[in-house]
Structures are given as structure tokens and as C-alpha cells.
Amino acid sequence: MPVSKEYLFKRTILLAFVVFGVIFITFMITRVIPARPELLWAGPHATLEQIEEARRQLHLDKHIYLQFILYLQDLIFGNWGISWRTRAPILSDIISSLTATLELIIIAFIIAVMAGIPLGILAAIKKHGWIDDVIRVLTVIGASVPVFWLALIVQLAFGMWLGLLPSAKRVDEWVVITTSFKPITGFYIIDSMLQGNLLVLVNSIQHIILPAIVLAAYPLCLSARMTRAVMIEVLSEQHVRSLMAWGLPQRLIFFKYCLKNTLAPLIASLGLSFGYMIIGAFMVELVFVWPGIGFYAAMSLLSFDYPAVTGCVIIVAIFYCIINTLIDIIHSVIDPRVKL
Amino acid sequence: MMSEPLLRIENLSIEYVVQEGTIKAVRNASFDINEGEIVCLVGESGSGKSTIGLAIAGALPENAIIRGGKIIFQDHDLINQRARTCSKKEIMMIFQDPAASINPLFTIGEIMSDVIKTHLKVHNPNAIKDLALRMLRRVGLPDPERMLRSYPHELSGGMLQRAVIATALSVNPKLLIADEPTTMLDVTLQAQILELLLNLKNDFGLSILLITHNLGIAAEMGGRIIVMYCGEIVEEASSNELIRNPLHPYTKGLLECIPRTSIRYSKLKHIPGIMPDLRNPPSGCVFYGRCSEAIQKCRMIKPSMVQVYENHTVACHLYSRGMR
Numbered sequence: 001m002p003v004s005k006e007y008l009f010k011r012t013i014l015l016a017f018v019v020f021g022v023i024f025i026t027f028m029i030t031r032v033i034p035a036r037p038e039l040l041w042a043g044p045h046a047t048l049e050q051i052e053e054a055r056r057q058l059h060l061d062k063h064i065y066l067q068f069i070l071y072l073q074d075l076i077f078g079n080w081g082i083s084w085r086t087r088a089p090i091l092s093d094i095i096s097s098l099t100a101t102l103e104l105i106i107i108a109f110i111i112a113v114m115a116g117i118p119l120g121i122l123a124a125i126k127k128h129g130w131i132d133d134v135i136r137v138l139t140v141i142g143a144s145v146p147v148f149w150l151a152l153i154v155q156l157a158f159g160m161w162l163g164l165l166p167s168a169k170r171v172d173e174w175v176v177i178t179t180s181f182k183p184i185t186g187f188y189i190i191d192s193m194l195q196g197n198l199l200v201l202v203n204s205i206q207h208i209i210l211p212a213i214v215l216a217a218y219p220l221c222l223s224a225r226m227t228r229a230v231m232i233e234v235l236s237e238q239h240v241r242s243l244m245a246w247g248l249p250q251r252l253i254f255f256k257y258c259l260k261n262t263l264a265p266l267i268a269s270l271g272l273s274f275g276y277m278i279i280g281a282f283m284v285e286l287v288f289v290w291p292g293i294g295f296y297a298a299m300s301l302l303s304f305d306y307p308a309v310t311g312c313v314i315i316v317a318i319f320y321c322i323i324n325t326l327i328d329i330i331h332s333v334i335d336p337r338v339k340l
Numbered sequence: 341m342m343s344e345p346l347l348r349i350e351n352l353s354i355e356y357v358v359q360e361g362t363i364k365a366v367r368n369a370s371f372d373i374n375e376g377e378i379v380c381l382v383g384e385s386g387s388g389k390s391t392i393g394l395a396i397a398g399a400l401p402e403n404a405i406i407r408g409g410k411i412i413f414q415d416h417d418l419i420n421q422r423a424r425t426c427s428k429k430e431i432m433m434i435f436q437d438p439a440a441s442i443n444p445l446f447t448i449g450e451i452m453s454d455v456i457k458t459h460l461k462v463h464n465p466n467a468i469k470d471l472a473l474r475m476l477r478r479v480g481l482p483d484p485e486r487m488l489r490s491y492p493h494e495l496s497g498g499m500l501q502r503a504v505i506a507t508a509l510s511v512n513p514k515l516l517i518a519d520e521p522t523t524m525l526d527v528t529l530q531a532q533i534l535e536l537l538l539n540l541k542n543d544f545g546l547s548i549l550l551i552t553h554n555l556g557i558a559a560e561m562g563g564r565i566i567v568m569y570c571g572e573i574v575e576e577a578s579s580n581e582l583i584r585n586p587l588h589p590y591t592k593g594l595l596e597c598i599p600r601t602s603i604r605y606s607k608l609k610h611i612p613g614i615m616p617d618l619r620n621p622p623s624g625c626v627f628y629g630r631c632s633e634a635i636q637k638c639r640m641i642k643p644s645m646v647q648v649y650e651n652h653t654v655a656c657h658l659y660s661r662g663m664r
């Protein structure tokens with residue numbers, strides 16, 4: 001492994017700083033917004049005393065910096081607080097919605113990469129031919145269509161008109177109840193395989209297809225276009241010319257040599273687009289009633305559920321840092337000139 | 341000539357299609373390379389010498405079009421794709437910048453083994469490794485085991501160029517095209533690499549087409565020298581003959597441009613003027629605009645190659661029949 005201990009140490013320190021900064025900023029922003037979350041906590045028919053009591057319970061009567069310190073104290077002891085909206089512990093809420101999102105975006109990302117990169121290579125090899133033109137037009141359309149619109153259309157076409165696939169939720173309730181399915185990891189596809197529960201497996205795959213395809217559309221088109229651009233540049237480099245002069249078959253030149261050259265610069269933006277999907281998926285989650293973290297964060301924000309919002313932001317920040325580190329590591333594995 | 345030459349180029353014309361038009365990079369070039377011979381293609385940058393090399397190796401860029409002519413190698417016309425695949429392993433090429441001509445993400449060993457696998461149809465990894473090690477040792481690289489595991493950025497230019505030569509020769513080609521193989525190297529290394537090429541030529545029974553802008557190098561290598569200017573061959577002779585008795589005004593100019601330490605020149609010489617636009621090459625002699633000995637005829641009528649002495653031909657009106 002070309003990764004040094006110093007690098008990982010530096011990254012960990014950096015992660016701590018980033019997370020602290022993120023906590024501070026989100027905390028402050030949510031608290032200075034002129035809203036009265038204690039009303040929500042106290043309920044619709046609360047008396048003035050009850051509202052006052054709610055203010056005390058939520059520490060809203062204290063100075064904002066004291067509130068921050070109290071919050072940090074709780075965080076350090078693993079207490080992320082209780083959601084003001086669902087009244088459930090935030091950490092368990094976040095974990096269950098995070099796994100739902102991860103399951104969705106991992107599938108979407110695999111679709112995007114497996115389709116986008118080959119399409120990009122094909123377009124680059126057939127540069128300026130009709131195949132290239134078709135791919136370019138389709139990817140421009142795919143990258144510029146609003147995702148919620150695409151989600152609705154797909155729902156309408158495959159869910160309503162054709163009736164092929166379910167268009168809401170992760171799994172049908174009756175399947176869960178009749179087969180007594182219990183989530184373990186939170187990834188339903190993995191859980192159902194672990195429990196040998198074929199019914200839930202098939203049912204959850206059916207549920208994930210439409211939202212995953214919709215979510216994959218943008219990164220797919222992006223990666224196809226970027227692969228095409230990078231590949232065309234790589235193909236014009238001298239080392240490709242020498243492999244041609246040495247008589248290596250084109251198949252080998254394109255798919256072994258040039259592919260690696262193309263992937264190296266591509267990894268960074270693909271990784272970032274994966275990170276973006278964690279929260280960016282919320283439009284799709286909203287339309288497909290997918291109980292993911294984007295959905296959870298949006299709902300929390302709308303109901304002034306500040307601890308939940310802050311919790312979501314922390315998780316996403318940590319995730320981004322981890323993904324960035326992974327990108328660096330993968331890059332250094334692909335490109336021996338990069339030393340970490 | 342007693343026997344058929346190894347490679348015969350006949351009236352080869354190559355054009356590059358670019359946005360601003362068509363660059364006629366090589367026009368009506370003809371020459372032979374015999375078995376075991378060194379031929380040096382000399383000319384300024386842009387004279388079309390590298391284009392000829394790439395055309396022979398079958399590695400022209402996409403925007404290049406072979407407009408006409410033949411590249412006959414062992415009775416096959418290489419412009420025909422099918423014949424090309426048969427003789428791929430017989431023609432190998434090395435390039436100017438060794439650092440740029442090897443893929444930076446792969447080890448020397450990986451690239452060598454792919455070349456060997458493709459051409460020799462050897463698939464036993466040990467046999468491939470043995471051959472690669474033998475070749476690396478043969479080109480004078482120390483510690484060939486380590487070399488196989490090295491990435492290009494871990495090696496110096498001279499070592500890389502040796503590794504490239506080893507790769508090219510590992511499949512036992514008949515013809516090696518060396519495109520400015522020493523231009524990017526230190527002067528001290530240049531002589532070493534050239535000497536290595538000469539040695540290998542004798543050991544492997546190679547023919548070498550050496551492409552260079554440096555007449556001095558061409559003279560040192562011996563063999564035949566072909567001088568190109570603006571996509572046309574202007575003079576061809578054995579190296580001794582050409583250096584002692586250059587005929588074409590361009591060749592004379594080139595020879596005068598070689599800096600000499602023995603004579604105290606006050607100034608470096610150069611050939612005045614610039615090369616004509618190759619999108620629209622002149623209808624007369626290509627060197628007309630820069631030639632100090634030009635006559636009226638040169639402007640309109642293109643001179644054809646005439647044999648002035650044995651093994652010395654030149655394309656210049658000054659030597660046409662009846663002039664001298």
C-alpha cells in the first residue's frame with residue numbers, strides 16, 4: 001500500500017477540525033433563525049407554562065454559547081439528542097435512514113459507473129461518428145433533465161401505466177409482516193440474503209430499481225461525458241502512439257492501457273459525485289417515499305428539528321471526508337506517481 | 341541492386357487534415373532500405389521525416405491520410421491493412437522522448453510482457469520474464485530484475501531509452517525505426533545510445549531507419565543519408581560522400597550550420613528564411629525561397645531526383661543534365 005501512516009494521521013486530524021467546524025456553523029445557523037421550535041415540542045394545545053417548560057427542557061432559554069457547549073458535551077458522550085419531531089433518539093433515526101440512502105446510492109452509483117464509463121470510451125473511440133453523436137446528445141439530455149421530473153415520469157410510466165415495478169417505499173409491508181423480516185444491517189438486500197428471505201429480496205430489489213435508475217441518470221451522463229473527454233486526450237498522447245507502433249492490439253491499448261490513464265483523473269470527480277448523492281438523493285427519496293437521510297434531513301429542517309438537522313450534517317461531513325480520503329488512496333493505487 | 345531491398349518506399353504522399361486545411365506533410369518520397377543497412381533521414385522539424393517513420397510503423401495519427409504511394413516490406417504493401425498485421429512484429433519503432441513514450445501507469449515489465457505476448461505468442465510468464473531480463477541486460481541496464489518492476493518515473497531518461505530499445509528489440513524485428521532517439525538525452529548519453537544501436541544492429545542483423553535533425557549524428561552512424569526538406573527528399577548519398585561533397589544548396593547550408601569548436605566562428609551560421617507553408621507547397625523547388633543559388637527555372641519547375649555520381653542523387657536544377 002502506498003499510504004503512509006502520517007497521511008492517515010493528518011487526515012484524521014483534518015476530519016476532527018472539519019467536523020467541529022461543521023457542527024459549530026450548523027448549530028449557530030439553526031439557532032439564530034427566528035423560529036420557535038419549543039411550540040412544536042410542547043404540542044398544539046399547550047399552555048404558556050408548558051411552552052415555558054419546553055423552552056427550559058430544550059435549553060433554549062440559555063445563552064447560545066452555553067447551548068453549544070451543552071450540545072458538544074452530549075455529543076462527546078454519544079448522546080446525539082432526541083428528535084424534536086419524532087421524539088426518537090437521533091442517532092438511531094440517522095443510522096436507519098443513512099443505510100436506506102446508502103443502499104440506494106450504491107446501486108445507483110454502480111449503474112452510473114458501469115454504464116457511463118463504457119459509453120464514454122465508446123464515444124471517444126468513435127469520435128465524431130454517429131455513435132458519438134447519439135451518446136453526446138443523450139448524455140446532455142440526461143444531465144440537464146431535472147431529477148424530480150424524471151422521477152415523476154418514470155413513476156408514471158413504469159409504475160402507473162405499465163405497472164411493472166412498485167414506485168414507492170423500500171419494501172411492501174405485507175411482505176415484511178408475512179415473512180417476519182427483521183433488518184440487521186439496514187441494507188434490505190443484504191439482510192434478506194442473510195436471512196435467506198427470498199420474498200423480501202425480490203421485493204426490495206423491485207423497489208430499488210426505479211429510484212436507483214433515476215438517481216443514476218445524472219452521474220451516469222456526467223461520467224460518460226468526462227470519460228469521453230479524458231479518453232480523447234489520453235488517446236492523443238505519445239505513449240499510446242508507441243503502443244500502436246509496437247503493434248499491440250487495439251483492444252489491449254484501449255481497455256488496459258488507456259482505461260487506466262483515463263480512470264486516474266476521473267476517480268476524483270466520480271467520488272465527489274458519490275458524496276453529493278448522499279444528500280442530493282433527497283428529491284428522489286421524496287418522490288419515491290424512500291426513507292433515506294436526505295428525506296429525513298429535509299423533513300427535520302421543515303419542522304425546525306434542529307438537533308436532527310445538525311446530526312444529519314455531521315454525518316454527511318464525516319462521510320465526505322472519508323470519501324475524499326478514499327479517493328486519494330484509490331488514486332495513489334492507480335497512479336504510482338502519487339505518493340501519500 | 342543485387343537483391344530486393346527490405347523496405348521500399350515508392351512515391352509516398354501523406355497529408356494531415358487540420359482545421360485550417362490540409363497539410364501536405366510528405367510528397368512523393370521514394371527510397372529503399374536494404375537488409376542490415378542504416379539509413380538516416382535528416383531534416384528540420386516539420387520536414388516530414390517523422391511522418392514517414394510513423395507511416396512505416398503503422399502508427400500515424402488519426403488525422404493523417406496516406407494520399408498515395410506504396411510502402412513495400414518483404415513483398416507486402418503495408419498500406420494494405422491485412423499485410424500490415426502479418427509484418428507487425430518485423431518493424432519496431434522507438435521515439436524521441438522516452439519519458440513520454442512509455443505509459444506512466446505501467447511498469448516496464450508489464451509493457452514488455454505485453455509486447456512479447458502479442459508478437460511471439462509466448463504465454464509462459466517465466467519464459468517472458470527470461471526474455472525480458474535477457475534483453476534488458478543486453479542493452480546494458482544494471483539490475484534488470486528491479487528494472488522490470490520499475491515505473492517510468494523512477495528511471496532516468498537514458499535508462500528509459502535503453503528499456504524502450506530492449507522492448508522494441510525483444511520481438512526480434514528486422515527493421516528498427518529510431519525517431520530522434522537521442523534528442524532528449526544529455527550529450528554524453530547520446531554517444532552511448534548511438535553506439536548501442538550500432539552494436540545491436542550487428543548482433544541482430546537489424547536494418548535501422550534513424551530519423552534525426554542532426555547531420556553530425558547521421559554522419560557518425562555511417563550508412564546512407566537521405567536529406568528531406570519540406571516533405572520532399574532533396575538529396576541522397578552515402579554518409580561519407582554527402583559530408584565531403586554536398587550537392588544540394590540546402591544540404592550545404594545544413595552542414596555549415598553545425599557549430600565547430602575547432603574553427604573560431606564569430607557567429608553561428610543559419611539558413612536565412614523560413615519554410616514555405618505546407619498547406620500550399622510551392623509548385624517549383626521547395627527550397628527556392630531560401631536558396632542562394634536559385635535560378636529562374638527553380639521557381640516554376642520542380643526538379644526531379646537525378647543521379648550525379650554513383651550512389652549520389654539530388655533534386656536540384658543546378659545538376660540537371662546540361663547544367664554541369
